[in-house]
Amino acid sequence: MSDETTRTTALPPAGPPARGGGQAAAVPPPPSPTRVVTPAGPTAMAPPPTAPTQAVQPSGAGHPVGSHTAGSRAVGAPSVRQGDPGPRTGQGTAQRIPATGEVLGPYQLVGSLGHGGFAHVYRATGPGGEVALKVLTNSESGSLDRFVGEAALLERLGGRGFPRLVTADLQSPTPWFAMELVPGPTLSQRVAADGPLPLRDVLRVADDVLDALAVLQEEHFLHRDVKPANIIAAPDRYVLIDLGIAKGHGTTTSTHAAGTISYMAPELFVRKPHARSDVYSLGLLLIFLATGVLPNDLNFAGRDLTAADIGPVDPRLLPLVLAMTRHRPEDRPPLHNLSRTVAQLANDSAALDPALLAAAGVTTIERGLVTEVLTGSGAAAATVTAASVLVSNPVRQGEPITNLVYDQQLMGRLHQVHGDGFDGAAEEVISTYLAAVGPQRAGGRAPAEIKDYLWAAMRWAPAFTPEGYQDTFDGWIAYRRRHGLPLPGSPTATPPPRRQSSHPAQRMAPLTNQQATQVAPAFRPGPAPGARTAPVPTPTPAPAQRPMSSTGTQPGTPPQSPVQPPAQPAGAPGPTARRDDGAGPNDTGRDADRRGSGGGLGVLATIIGWVPRVLLALALYQLVRLVPGFDAMPSAAGLPLFAALGGLAVSTLSLDPVWLPRMAELSIPLLGIVTSAFVGLFRAVRRRRGGRTWPFWLVVVVWVIVIAVQGAVGYAQQVTQDARDSFEQQREQIQDDLEQGVQDTTEDVRDSVWESIENALPWN
Numbered sequence: 001m002s003d004e005t006t007r008t009t010a011l012p013p014a015g016p017p018a019r020g021g022g023q024a025a026a027v028p029p030p031p032s033p034t035r036v037v038t039p040a041g042p043t044a045m046a047p048p049p050t051a052p053t054q055a056v057q058p059s060g061a062g063h064p065v066g067s068h069t070a071g072s073r074a075v076g077a078p079s080v081r082q083g084d085p086g087p088r089t090g091q092g093t094a095q096r097i098p099a100t101g102e103v104l105g106p107y108q109l110v111g112s113l114g115h116g117g118f119a120h121v122y123r124a125t126g127p128g129g130e131v132a133l134k135v136l137t138n139s140e141s142g143s144l145d146r147f148v149g150e151a152a153l154l155e156r157l158g159g160r161g162f163p164r165l166v167t168a169d170l171q172s173p174t175p176w177f178a179m180e181l182v183p184g185p186t187l188s189q190r191v192a193a194d195g196p197l198p199l200r201d202v203l204r205v206a207d208d209v210l211d212a213l214a215v216l217q218e219e220h221f222l223h224r225d226v227k228p229a230n231i232i233a234a235p236d237r238y239v240l241i242d243l244g245i246a247k248g249h250g251t252t253t254s255t256h257a258a259g260t261i262s263y264m265a266p267e268l269f270v271r272k273p274h275a276r277s278d279v280y281s282l283g284l285l286l287i288f289l290a291t292g293v294l295p296n297d298l299n300f301a302g303r304d305l306t307a308a309d310i311g312p313v314d315p316r317l318l319p320l321v322l323a324m325t326r327h328r329p330e331d332r333p334p335l336h337n338l339s340r341t342v343a344q345l346a347n348d349s350a351a352l353d354p355a356l357l358a359a360a361g362v363t364t365i366e367r368g369l370v371t372e373v374l375t376g377s378g379a380a381a382a383t384v385t386a387a388s389v390l391v392s393n394p395v396r397q398g399e400p401i402t403n404l405v406y407d408q409q410l411m412g413r414l415h416q417v418h419g420d421g422f423d424g425a426a427e428e429v430i431s432t433y434l435a436a437v438g439p440q441r442a443g444g445r446a447p448a449e450i451k452d453y454l455w456a457a458m459r460w461a462p463a464f465t466p467e468g469y470q471d472t473f474d475g476w477i478a479y480r481r482r483h484g485l486p487l488p489g490s491p492t493a494t495p496p497p498r499r500q501s502s503h504p505a506q507r508m509a510p511l512t513n514q515q516a517t518q519v520a521p522a523f524r525p526g527p528a529p530g531a532r533t534a535p536v537p538t539p540t541p542a543p544a545q546r547p548m549s550s551t552g553t554q555p556g557t558p559p560q561s562p563v564q565p566p567a568q569p570a571g572a573p574g575p576t577a578r579r580d581d582g583a584g585p586n587d588t589g590r591d592a593d594r595r596g597s598g599g600g601l602g603v604l605a606t607i608i609g610w611v612p613r614v615l616l617a618l619a620l621y622q623l624v625r626l627v628p629g630f631d632a633m634p635s636a637a638g639l640p641l642f643a644a645l646g647g648l649a650v651s652t653l654s655l656d657p658v659w660l661p662r663m664a665e666l667s668i669p670l671l672g673i674v675t676s677a678f679v680g681l682f683r684a685v686r687r688r689r690g691g692r693t694w695p696f697w698l699v700v701v702v703w704v705i706v707i708a709v710q711g712a713v714g715y716a717q718q719v720t721q722d723a724r725d726s727f728e729q730q731r732e733q734i735q736d737d738l739e740q741g742v743q744d745t746t747e748d749v750r751d752s753v754w755e756s757i758e759n760a761l762p763w764n
């Protein structure tokens, strides 16, 4: 657009040497080794700034040319946020998508290269030749910051492993930046066209991407969206693109998990980026390149991959990809170890160094402090892409349901029903889940719509139900029961083993994006089309929201809840096991049962559920009373119930009646233990978690200790008093004896003196 005020930034011909071998560029070297900023026009050249440095800054009418700090490095988002008074804020306004032929700054758009949920990328011609021109087309909150951040980071990277930034106008009503045009298809296009790559090419991709990630790591950034569509296969190298959601290590400022779900590392689902999160995605990418498919349902498996999870892959590659995709990020090898392993593989080295693939301590560079953080939500890229496969009512980023993919409880259960081939049970699982967490999470969407969205987001292909079973929740339960598989809600629930069914139809090859797009809208014949438009009902009493089949499956069998944790073999770690510890914020199974208890039984359950809590409070109160100084507080043990129980205990155990108050006191926690155990039994029958008796046992133990200490102290006091009394007695006795002795002696002396005197008198 000719009326746009444009800043043109001509960068030096080359930054530091490209680690990824970035020799070839579609953009010829710019005419000046220094950055040139012009207010307008493709040819106008402003005087060079005072320092030969690069900076991406928003420009425009509000910013006089050269007002930015010369010599500063990448400054992007902060400058825009603080100083942009322009007409566009990037929030709340729809971004225009430019048409081919339009002019942006000095560039004319000659064709589309592709687009994501965030931006459109065009082939454009301008001064210096052809460029890839990226235009922000997403108007959601934070998009502009993200876009500016991407341009700033590209500039910092200077073409090392990534396209080199050429020019930017980030303050235009249609923000854009021009970068080096990397010729070639993306790796997803290449695999779609040619099938899996030979090992040699897979290793070259690994080598180049590892180099690019190392450069990023030096800048303390993660890419967070390593996937085939984000790597361009140039004739001489593989170039990583799309830094839109790159983020400083260890930051959790984003309110959304980010990345493309199929390739996302498990820790990103809980928004805890790790320095080795990209390693995980790259490991999956290599598997995809080598086999043409992604391993099945990784995100919620909660364990490391095994060879059985991966299609036929060159045995030399296997240890590498298994190490890279370890579930715990700290178990994955660091980048430099991986680079060395890849080099060994590429050189056909006979002996791989296994130490390189072992878990290694976090390196200094990985621990690097966050100095720059690109702000903004990265979830848009993944979720909008996934949502876009829905034909009608496309899901938009920001809808409540887009966060459901990050709910481990729900997704763990869906992963199970899907894995068993019972996609038809999913709607029931979802509706029960919504009844538990609140229908607002559905954002007015019907369970069928949500299911479609989740299936598309997870790239899950339609499953085939085993013969002889109905594709319903009840059918799933019947199937699991028949095959001796753990059932939902079993008290011994631990994660399910990854089951490779012998049923060929149940082996679900993940789809490519394209396949998912084709399949997802019509993947399931179950719900009638009308059902898709029926929104989830607004809150109604819990019993009405409970799906019919969750109240019973077969005559004489306990009811199953679709989102209850499944029973699984003991010892296996995983998402379900984590849920069972009861500490998770998404303990929807419990909630579901709480809310889903029907009618009078539900009220009864609630009342019974509170009895142990009241008893525990009373028992703790009594404990406090045992502390010297607090014994003046009124005792709950005097209540008729406890007094009667105390009396019963004394008579049954034939104790001294003096123990009556103590036994009444002790009856409180003991009654708590009994009621809690009963509640546990009651809940177990209703498939809920058992009652907890340990707090009462704790009270009893403390009570016994306090009483024992009190007894010991009392005994010691008694013994001391007795000893003191006896000593006193003895002392008095001795004193008496002494006094008597003295008196006797005195009398004896007196008598003998008198006698001597009398004898001495002359007249005697």
Ligand SMILES: Nc1ncnc2c1ncn2[C@@H]1O[C@H](COP(=O)(O)OP(=O)(O)OP(=O)(O)O)[C@@H](O)[C@H]1O
Binding pocket: 113, 114, 115, 116, 117, 118, 119, 120, 121, 132, 163, 179, 180, 181, 182, 183, 186, 229, 230, 232, 241, 242, 243, 244, 381, 382
């Ligand atoms: N430098 C480049 N040279 C050539 N083609 C490019 C370049 N950058 C991007 N493309 C093409 O444009 C497409 C979209 O680019 P990019 O992934 O950066 O957009 P996006 O909107 O950020 O996507 P996403 O939604 O994945 O974040 C790419 O798949 C690629 O085909």
